[in-house]
Amino acid sequence: MASSSSSSAMKLLLRSDKPRRVIQALRLDIFGELPNLDNSRRSGTKILKQAHTGPYLARYYPDPIANSARKATPGYKTELEERRERKALVMRRRGKGAPKKGAGKRQQRK
Incomplete structure (x- = not known):
């Protein structure tokens, strides 16, 4: 009882x-x-309760090795940079390279 x-x-x-x-x-x-103050309005609590993803996304892509190699070794260049410079040199020798600054078609017209 x-x-x-x-x-x-x-x-x-x-x-x-x-x-x-x-x-x-x-x-x-x-x-x-x-x-829950008012059921008819959105409060954003669902988003605020979620775990933060910023640190995880920042760790997903590590820093490139080239940046630290440039600090340690002066004059360091990646294979891609070396290839681009070689190609530009070959193009300039053939007369197909970019003109010097201010020496383009527009300057020739003036």
Whole structure:
């Protein structure tokens, strides 16, 4: 009999508004939730609860080795840079390279 009377007393207690608000506030505080102020508006809590992805994305692509190699060795060039310079030299020898700055078609017209 004692258990049924205590459960009915608990139901009566929860029906009143003040204990319900206290329990609600404690629940929000314990589980780290935000109060649901207005159901018709978006609050952004779903996005704010998500884990941050910035550090993971930053670690996905490591720093290129060429940057640290340039600091350690002066004059360091990657294979791609060397190939581009060789090609530009060959094109200039053939007369197909880029003109010097200010020596293009527009300068010849003036």
